[in-house]
Amino acid sequence: MPGTIKDKVAIIGMGCTQFGELWDKDVDDLIIEATYEALEDAGVEIKDIEAAWFGTMASGVTGAALAAPLKLNYIPVTHVENACGTGAETLRGPAFAIAAGVYDICLSVGVEKMKDTGYGGLHTLRLQSDKWHPIYVGGGTGPGRYALAATRYFSKYGLSPEEGKRMLAKISVKSHHNGARNPKAHLRIEVTEEQVINAPMIAWPLGLYDCCGVTDGASAAVLCRADMAKNFRDDYITIKGSGISVGPSWGKQKEDYDYTFWPETEAACKQAYEMAGIKNPRKELDMAELHDCFSIAEAIATESAGISERGRVKEDVDAGVFTQEGEIPINISGGLKSFGHPIGASGGREVYEFYKQFQGKAEDPSRQLKNVRLGLAHNQGGHPGRFQCGVTIIGAP
Amino acid sequence: MTAGIVSYGAYIPIYRLSQAELAKVWGGRERPGEKAVANVDEDSITMAVEAALDCIGNMDRNLIDRVYFASTTAPYTEKQNASLVAAALDLRNDIMTLDSANSLRGGTIALQAALDAVNAGSAKKVLVVASDCRVPPPDSAFESVLGDGAAAFLIGDSDIIAEIEGSYMTSSENLSVWRRRSDTYVQTWEDRFIKEAIYTPQLEDAVSGLLKKYNVNLADFAKVAFYGSNAREHAASARALKLDKTQVQNPLFDKVGNTGSAFVPMMLVGALEEAKPGDKILTVNFSDGADAYALKTTAGIEGVKDKRGIKRHLDSKLMLPNYGRYIHYRDLMEWEVNRMHPLEGSLNIIWRESKAIIRGNGTRCRKCGHVQLPPQRICMWCQAKDEFDYVRVSDKQGELFTYSIDERGAGVIDLPNVLSVINLDGGGRYYGQMTDKVLDKLGVGIRMEFTFRKFHEQGGFVNYFWKSRPIRC
Known part of the structure; x- marks a missing residue:
């Protein structure tokens, strides 16, 4: 019988770098900036950290990639990786270790330096575990693989390409509206529905503004036993x-x-909801950060997380359910879409958004939500048909 | 003679380049018509596989015990190419495979070798495939003439659709067209010299040699399929041989072009498609000598009219939008370096997974019967472990379940890259690249099939695999 870690682990400090095309920063800079913001926020020092988890997909191998820049002192460091879902894993490791009573204070750092490649778009990856490598993956890209879901979603639910694209456009308009007011976001621009619909095509039916940016960044968290959190701060x-x-x-x-539903999201949410005692996520959650690397990803994740009914997200989008003023704001940060998506950093960054909203420290007052007590961070690697999904529920103590 | 043609097939790539596009680029007089151009992922191997599949249809592939592959443009000059064709066709391993290389007569020479093998009793069914994808020099007479295509014949001693009544063959040492090892492009000499001193006498010698040997008349033949390097030369030979217009098999210079070693074989396929039982057909091929075959169709000819052959392939076409696309397809320039990580080539993986990658096999679970590709050791339906048989899926058709049109496909020259998910008839799902993309006809639910194509050449060898395409014709 699975147990629960509910209220056993606290987050007492968080950091997040500026997200963007950070030509002048390398991986170590990003790690140091996010980590030191988190340490200072928590009021702890490197020497207080008993163990660390390091999340990146391609910006380093082994725990040494974290230990070296931070000069960690021979402590355990674990490198975790679940592609774009790495961030959730990076938090889960220390949380479970603390809940198990092994450590008191741990560090979680996620990072990705995407923009040292010399070309736009995502770099192609070696997928040795996939059968038929090296030809099976030939030509496959994130947009191309997610667009399969959009095509099928439109077809299954009888949306014409125009109706489907407009639904997706509304999601992107909202994300950009939120991100434009978030100082640490990568793509701080408002866009209109018409702009989104008429943007250059990336992978039909997904256009430029249906896709997240390619971003550098890092996020970090200091975690401790919940019963000692008050020693550090009240608003943990x-x-x-x-x-x-x-x-x-x-x-x-x-x-x-x-392709019109993410079973991994459904399964990860079920695990997390059971631990948290959530019965009706739409009513109980005050905000959700969903993994919206593409507009269609947010649409389907909203249904798979049990926030909208299957095939009905369009009605909720049209009704403004997910806007800042709506019933349950989704991606108030701007999401991966506008805030950016440095692969290993995104899962932690989603929790960072809840943490700041909860503390009333959203960096632009215009985007501060009221009465935020319970939130969801949904972080997903892979692509439709082959996902790795992590869901973290965080809230007031 | 007992050996004859049991079946035939042909292949013409979907893309055509109009003569008008060539004139637009290089100037000069605009000729009418167009020529067939292999897609960026096609070569003489992939076209041979297509023609062979058209030829063998639904027959039991285990009956085939030899493959002769003829081409002047085989991708490998050291390492056999016929074995690759045989593997893609998922044939038995205990067969003989042979390359008939270098000569434009490679196809018709291989045909004689196949007839001899069957007549000698050392083989029952021999597959002869001729395929060529010759690259002409840009802005040359060759450029408007050379086209790409393939033809295949199954030779056997039963169920014959065309008997071989006789053949005649000469060998002659001379150069008419050639490529040295170091040459990229086809070379030739003054056309009047070649025509008057070499081509015409050798062609006529083969015809008269055959007629005399078997005591037959040219007028007996319903169709004559003969070589000519271009339309003018071909027409001149028709006049010189005093052929009636109705006897001349259309060489399709204005639709396909001169397809090298596949040229006369494709003309023969064209003749067989139109033939009635009892029709006599004469073929005459030329290069390094000449050869002639006298054929006579049987009643069985009516039973093989379901082929895509020449006609249906001709009718199924996409015009290349411009010359730029063509030079991309033939890789005729140095291109901007693609800084994206290239795909890797690994002989180890190709070797380990050749049943799937080359032979186009998936697995079928012995417990629950579900088909899965790529092959799975643990059944994704019932979790049975190592309880599977390999099963060919490359010959299955299916329905397009979903797709995307990716303008940024990594390492893909011919953008957009269409990613396809296909649910196969009889079970199984394919997830991969689509080729021969008719973009305006794409839609969930359209019918799909597989085609053997080139993916990339990382590792210094050609990486082939099965792609999907909307059912061609």
Whole structure:
């Protein structure tokens, strides 16, 4: 019988670098900036950290990539990786170690330096674990793989390309509206529905503004035993639930997988909701940060997380349910779409947004939510048919 | 003679380049018509596989015990190419494979070798495939003439659709067209010299040699399929041989072009497609000598009219929008360096997974019967471990479940890259690249099939794999 880590672990300090194309910063700079912001926020020092977790997909290997820039003193450092879902793993490790009673204070750092490649877009990856490598992955890109879901979603629910694209455009307009007012966001521009719909095509039916940016950045958190959190600050948060689901990747091979729903998101949410005691996420959650690397990803994640009914997210989007003033604001940060998506940093960054909103420290007062007590951070790697999903529920102690 | 043609097939790539586009780029007189151009992911191997599949249809592939592959443009000059064709066709391993290389007569020479093997009793069914994708020099007479294509014949001693009534062959040492090892492009000499001193006498010698040997008349033949390097030369030979217009098999210079070693074989396919039982057909090929075959169709010819062959392939086409696309397809320039990480080539992986990658096999679970690709050791439906049989899926069709049109596909020259998810008839799902993309006809639910294509050449060798495409025709 699975137990729960509800209220056993607190987050007492967080950091997040400016997100963007940070030509003048390397991986070590990003790690140091996010970590020191978190340490200073928590009021602890490097020497207080008993163990650290380091999340990156491609900006370093081994724990040494964290220990070296921070000059950690022979403590345990664990490198975790679950592609774009790395950040949730980076928080889960220390949380479970603390809940197990092994450590009191741990550090979690996620980072990705994406912009040293010399070309736009995502770099292609070696996928040795995928069968038929090196040809199976040929030509595959994030947009191309997510667009499969958009095509199928439109077809299944009878949306014309125009209706489908307008639904997605509304999601992107909202993300940009939120991100434009977030000082640390990468793409701080407002866009209109028409701009989104008429933007250059990246992977039909996804246009430029349906896709997140390629971003450098890092996020960090200091975690401790919940019963000692008060020694550091009053406005700490606790972890209510944590779920991870790694799919068996058969969506690409099993003909009953239909691309309009993320089973990994559903499974990870179920684990996290059970730990947190959440019965009705739409009513109980005050905000959600969903993994919106593409507009269609937010739409489907909203349904898979149980916030909208299957096939009905369009009605909720049209009704403004997910805007700042809506029933449940989604991606008030700007999301991956506008805030940016440095792969290993995004999961922590989502929690950072809740943490600041909860503390009333949203950096632009115009985007400060009221009465934020319970939030969800949804972080997802892979692509439709082959996801690795992590969900973290955080809230008031 | 007992050996004859049991089946035939052909392949013409979907893309055509109009003569008007060539005139637009280089100036000069605009010729009518167009020529067939292999897609960026096609070469003489992939076209040979297409023609062979058209030829063998639904027959039991285990009956085939030889493959002769003819081409002047085989991708490998050291390492056999026929074995690759045989593997892509998922044939038995205990067969003989042979490359008939270098000569434009490679296809018709291989045909004689196949007939001899069957007549000698050392083989029952021999697959002969001729395929060429010759690269002409830009802004040359060759450029408007050379086209790409393939033809295939199954030779056997039963169920014959065309008997071989006789053949005649000469060998002659001379140069008419050639490429040295160091040459990228086809070379030739003054056209009148070649025509008057070499081509015409050798062609006529083969015709008269055959007629005399078998005591037959040219007028007996319903169709004559003969080589000519271009339309003018071909027409001149028709006049010189005093052929009636109706006897001349259309060489399709204005639609396909001179397809090298596949040229006369493709003309023969064209003739067989139109033939009635009992029709006599004469083929005459030229290069390094000449050869002639006298064929006579049987009643069985009516049973093989379901081929895509020449006609249906001709009718299924996409015009290349411009010359730029063509030079990309033939890789005729140095291109901007692609700084994205290239895909890797690994012989180890190709070797380990050749059943899937080259032979186009998936697995079928022995417990629950579900088909899965790529092959899976643990069944994704019932979790049975190592309880599977390999099963060919490359010959399956299916329905397009979803797709995307990716303008930024990594390492893809021919953007946009269409990613396809296909649910196969009889079970199984394919997830991968689509080729021969008719973008305005894409839609969830359209019918799809597989085609063997080139992916990339990382590792210093050609990485082939099966792509999807909307059912061609």
